[in-house]
Amino acid sequence: MRQVNHHYQNTYRKKLLAKIESVKTQIFSRNELTRNHSNQEQLRLNRALKTFAEQGHIIKISHGLYAKAMAIDFPNGEKKIILRDSFESIAILALNKLGVQWEYGSAIQAYNRGETTQVPVIFSVKLHSRFRGTISAQGRKVIFEGRINAR
Template identity: 30%
Template sequence: MMATLAQQILDRFAEGGTLARADLVLDADYDSIGRALGELVKDRKIVRVSRGRYRKAEKGQAAPANTISEAIEKKVRRSKRNVFLRKDFVGLGSYDAIGRALKQKTEDGKLVQIGYGLYAKAQVSPFTGKPAPMVGIKRLATEALERLGKEVSVSSFEDAYNSGRSTQVPTGRMIAVKDRIRRRIGYDGNYVIFQRAG
């Protein structure tokens, strides 16, 4: 008797190893494999570890999303950091479960998403009644860039002001960075402007 598609996929997993969707060469179309993978994740037989990569679930490993959400909140509360990367929470659950839990924390107002895979500690603003980061946008962006391994320096506007060459007070939203930055960092329509450091 021919094994089901889901069973054929399960048989491809080595104990403890990960497998990419692209590596699954089976006698089935792309959509059918996608549906079978989705069912296996739903049944907690496999865990999605990143986009298109899966591993076999260990017994008793899959934690409910609300438990992961609580673990994220605890980690954020105890940390002295203002900025968190998605990878800070690896190990608390599967890729999808962490994504759902982070979404829940932003909806609860405990975190604010400030960029792709970037989150900041938040509290309700007394002015707007909406969740806002606990520190200013420039400090957030500087911390985020440093966590991403980018070298930050003073912008030309700040340098001119500090040295007395200009009387124009810098807005504080411009940061000089040695590397090229493609991502936007900010929240609620306010974004930091990046200047290429010389």
């Protein structure tokens, strides 16, 4: 992880970070943080969100969607930024927040029905409504079955 040293912490960032922490769910969208959609305000928001991501407060998971994060320290002195909740639960929250109709993928459904003891490693979902975006974090990605999100 890259060390980020900012020579100032302005009140805008402090208020924004407090607003992020007050969000009840683990994910939030840019629209939840500001009502002012002027170009200047959006640029300020971009800079602040980028700084928070570098500092390890948040992780970008999709276009306009962020998840709360935390930093963990290893005994060898390294730091790693991780999601506060499991990737699967964050992905489910993101799909629901985006209004995408979905169900678990075939491997997860077979495991839940007891048809197999093979634990699914990849988180996959079947989409019932169109979604062209991606949901990813920490090197993991939601896999979409059925090619409904294809162009």
